[in-house]
Amino acid sequence: MQLTLDRPKLISLAAGFTDNESLPVEETSRMLRLILSNARISRESLQYGSTAGDAVLRKATAERLKKADQPAARYDGNYKSDSVLITHGSQQFLYLMTECLCDAGDIVLVEDPTYFVYLGILQSRGVAARGIRLETDGLDLSDLERVLEDLKEKALLPRVKMLYLVSYFQNPSGVTTSARKKADALALLRRYEKHAGHPIYLLEDAAYRELRFAGDDEPSALTLSRDRVIYTGTYSKPFATGIRVGFGLAPEPLLTVLTRVKGNHDFGTSHLAQHIVRAALHSKAYQKHVGVLRERYAAKAAVLCRALKEFFPPTVNWQVPRGGLYVWAQAPCDTGQKSPLFQRALEKNVLYVPGELCYAEDSTRPIPQNEMRISFGGATETEMTEGVRRLGIALKQLS
Amino acid sequence: MQLTLDRPKLISLAAGFTDNESLPVEETSRMLRLILSNARISRESLQYGSTAGDAVLRKATAERLKKADQPAARYDGNYKSDSVLITHGSQQFLYLMTECLCDAGDIVLVEDPTYFVYLGILQSRGVAARGIRLETDGLDLSDLERVLEDLKEKALLPRVKMLYLVSYFQNPSGVTTSARKKADALALLRRYEKHAGHPIYLLEDAAYRELRFAGDDEPSALTLSRDRVIYTGTYSKPFATGIRVGFGLAPEPLLTVLTRVKGNHDFGTSHLAQHIVRAALHSKAYQKHVGVLRERYAAKAAVLCRALKEFFPPTVNWQVPRGGLYVWAQAPCDTGQKSPLFQRALEKNVLYVPGELCYAEDSTRPIPQNEMRISFGGATETEMTEGVRRLGIALKQLS
Numbered sequence: 001m002q003l004t005l006d007r008p009k010l011i012s013l014a015a016g017f018t019d020n021e022s023l024p025v026e027e028t029s030r031m032l033r034l035i036l037s038n039a040r041i042s043r044e045s046l047q048y049g050s051t052a053g054d055a056v057l058r059k060a061t062a063e064r065l066k067k068a069d070q071p072a073a074r075y076d077g078n079y080k081s082d083s084v085l086i087t088h089g090s091q092q093f094l095y096l097m098t099e100c101l102c103d104a105g106d107i108v109l110v111e112d113p114t115y116f117v118y119l120g121i122l123q124s125r126g127v128a129a130r131g132i133r134l135e136t137d138g139l140d141l142s143d144l145e146r147v148l149e150d151l152k153e154k155a156l157l158p159r160v161k162m163l164y165l166v167s168y169f170q171n172p173s174g175v176t177t178s179a180r181k182k183a184d185a186l187a188l189l190r191r192y193e194k195h196a197g198h199p200i201y202l203l204e205d206a207a208y209r210e211l212r213f214a215g216d217d218e219p220s221a222l223t224l225s226r227d228r229v230i231y232t233g234t235y236s237k238p239f240a241t242g243i244r245v246g247f248g249l250a251p252e253p254l255l256t257v258l259t260r261v262k263g264n265h266d267f268g269t270s271h272l273a274q275h276i277v278r279a280a281l282h283s284k285a286y287q288k289h290v291g292v293l294r295e296r297y298a299a300k301a302a303v304l305c306r307a308l309k310e311f312f313p314p315t316v317n318w319q320v321p322r323g324g325l326y327v328w329a330q331a332p333c334d335t336g337q338k339s340p341l342f343q344r345a346l347e348k349n350v351l352y353v354p355g356e357l358c359y360a361e362d363s364t365r366p367i368p369q370n371e372m373r374i375s376f377g378g379a380t381e382t383e384m385t386e387g388v389r390r391l392g393i394a395l396k397q398l399s
Numbered sequence: 400m401q402l403t404l405d406r407p408k409l410i411s412l413a414a415g416f417t418d419n420e421s422l423p424v425e426e427t428s429r430m431l432r433l434i435l436s437n438a439r440i441s442r443e444s445l446q447y448g449s450t451a452g453d454a455v456l457r458k459a460t461a462e463r464l465k466k467a468d469q470p471a472a473r474y475d476g477n478y479k480s481d482s483v484l485i486t487h488g489s490q491q492f493l494y495l496m497t498e499c500l501c502d503a504g505d506i507v508l509v510e511d512p513t514y515f516v517y518l519g520i521l522q523s524r525g526v527a528a529r530g531i532r533l534e535t536d537g538l539d540l541s542d543l544e545r546v547l548e549d550l551k552e553k554a555l556l557p558r559v560k561m562l563y564l565v566s567y568f569q570n571p572s573g574v575t576t577s578a579r580k581k582a583d584a585l586a587l588l589r590r591y592e593k594h595a596g597h598p599i600y601l602l603e604d605a606a607y608r609e610l611r612f613a614g615d616d617e618p619s620a621l622t623l624s625r626d627r628v629i630y631t632g633t634y635s636k637p638f639a640t641g642i643r644v645g646f647g648l649a650p651e652p653l654l655t656v657l658t659r660v661k662g663n664h665d666f667g668t669s670h671l672a673q674h675i676v677r678a679a680l681h682s683k684a685y686q687k688h689v690g691v692l693r694e695r696y697a698a699k700a701a702v703l704c705r706a707l708k709e710f711f712p713p714t715v716n717w718q719v720p721r722g723g724l725y726v727w728a729q730a731p732c733d734t735g736q737k738s739p740l741f742q743r744a745l746e747k748n749v750l751y752v753p754g755e756l757c758y759a760e761d762s763t764r765p766i767p768q769n770e771m772r773i774s775f776g777g778a779t780e781t782e783m784t785e786g787v788r789r790l791g792i793a794l795k796q797l798s
Binding site for chain 1: 415416417419420422423424427428431432435436441442443444445446447448487488490491494516519520523639640641642643659660662663664665666668669670671672674675
């Protein structure tokens with residue numbers, strides 16, 4: 001992101017920025033007029049709130065999730081206001097959760113590849129990561145079992161605290177893990193818990209769930225367990241990243257501990273930002289905007305795919321995305337930060353995310369060196385086409 | 400805070416809420432109209448920014464501080480944009496700084512009494528605190544020396560990372576530490592550094608600096624050292640706590656590390672919130688509002704003091720505040736959470752902060768049991784008078 005902000009001529013196919021043209025300027029203005037013209041609400045929104053978040057927004061969040069998970073939402077207790085913590089983006093929830101659950105020396109299971117900023121969180125807290133292979137339809141369960149068995153043999157299961165899953169239109173791979181696979185993964189974790197001596201949680205990161213433009217929604221992991229699933233989502237990417245409101249749900253006693261830690265971090269998320277989201281949900285401006293965004297990203301993804309087809313050599317593999325912000329590609333050459341491809345791309349003022357950054361440091365398996373994440377979020381259609389054209393030239397020269 | 404939000408009939412003289420009536424509803428509306436009617440700025444404000452914060456706001460922050468510290472602002476390097484990190488309230492800066500600088504088992508020197516949420520941060524991170532006595536004009540330097548000498552004898556100086564000072568209208572005591580005393584404290588820290596083997600920083604928390612309604616401003620500790628002072632302040636309390644924008648300044652390499660940690664926590668503070676503050680500073684709406692608030696709090700403090708004089712028994716001691724949000728009082732009886740006074744106050748639906756909560760767990764000295772923090776921030780004038788009347792009855796019965 002910093003590079004993008006510093007070099008305005010750079011075409012960034014790397015940054016996780018959202019589409020600039022479709023940001024809800026009108027909607028946000030309208031919400032703010034509503035909020036600030038109301039004598040009571042205006043003052044409330046400019047004053048501190050409670051640490052866990054605005055009560056109305058927590059309730060709306062729980063209810064929306066329950067509705068999204070119907071008819072599979074069998075555990076009422078998973079969808080209570082009291083289970084919801086409002087955070088400064090879902091990123092903050094990931095941080096707080098990891099702080100609460102993991103000590104230095106602990107282990108978190110992650111997907112291979114996974115959200116690289118989460119790897120940064122783990123590293124900063126001295127927590128190790130073990131990568132679990134990802135298939136085109138989600139987590140490779142036999143690999144999960146193999147890793148759990150290996151950890152059991154090495155008597156390391158007591159250090160394993162959770163499995164982190166970016167389960168919808170994964171960042172970076174675009175892969176969605178089905179509810180069936182999530183259930184099987186949970187059952188596997190349960191099976192190994194007796195050797196761990198404590199619960200092994202499934203932390204489901206659903207940041208991209210609402211950015212779906214093809215196929216049907218999958219029920220969340222909250223439909224699968226009363227006491228082993230932690231879920232986080234966001235109102236930022238589907239509405240406005242500049243507002244920065246996310247949320248997470250966790251079973252007790254985790255949520256109480258999380259709320260205390262949130263109190264230490266910042267006392268609670270900006271009340272004004274929460275009120276904007278609350279008003280947008282209430283007025284359906286949010287839901288309408290998500291609809292607009294879905295069409296927008298579908299169109300942008302189509303432009304990107306067309307460019308990939310036209311300019312990339314046929315030796316590069318990639319999947320047509322069904323949601324999210326990313327296309328994940330396998331090249332026939334090295335794509336790393338020090339590779340000729342990355343350097344040549346930079347010379348041509350194009351940036352992508354080298355796939356190697358999305359893999360945990362896990363000495364039990366090699367890290368693929370030939371992948372890249374290409375975003376259709378922030379760049380315009382013209383920029384994407386031009387960026388892919390330039391990247392395609394570099395790829396043809398090097399592969 | 401939670402108790403206040405849950406029991407609407409309670410008169411809270413405890414919460415650190417700001418005055419509700421003077422919240423800048425009109426000003427915020429005006430700023431938002433400016434921001435959201437501008438084609439470029441509106442999109443910028445609704446999109447991710449950079450982790451360290453909006454460049455214009457960082458610059459304005461550095462410049463305002465330099466101006467406030469004139470003519471003593473001799474170290475230009477202390478007032479650069481690059482030294483500023485924008486945070487989700489100054490609370491978040493305190494957390495990030497402590498995360499960066501302290502390991503579990505380390506020691507931070509704090510004032511006796513000090514900001515109790517900071518004690519919570521230290522505790523949550525396994526960092527010990529040593530209390531330094533506070534006099535009516537600030538830190539007791541001979542006590543600071545005594546504690547440093549004690550730590551040296553016990554070979555604990557290598558664990559001492561910083562002195563945390565709430566130097567303006569301290570929460571909870573209302574005391575301001577003069578620039579002279581800050582200079583002497585820094586010199587003392589320097590003297591003991593060779594036994595520590597690393598820098599011992601002065602972390603100056605200036606959250607209440609702008610809420611001054613009597614006397615002159617003191618230059619900050621940034622005027623005293625090029626490389627040992629960390630400074631944090633906020634735009635929340637002097638404008639709107641619901642917007643939640645604070646900032647901190649630190650010398651390199653601390654600021655780079657801090658920014659990386661901030662990236663892990665949340666990627667950067669809400670861009671919209673930063674734009675509101677930026678616009679308010681640029682248009683001087685902020686400065687004007689601070690002027691209004693100063694008069695408002697001066698009036699509220701006067702009402703509180705009048706009530707204290709009228710209703711409290713003369714055996715209770717307290718100082719007339721010159722800024723901030725609090726009066727600190729010494730009673731002739733126990734004030735703790737389990738004391739008859741606190742219980743009786745709760746029965747009468749009045750809440751204050753028991754002084755004992757504001758002291759570090761530090762076995763080298765006893766914790767005073769007879770103090771209380773009374774806020775003139777959130778309660779209305781009528782509520783304050785009535786709350787103090789009820790508290791006064793309880794005090795007279797028990798002392």
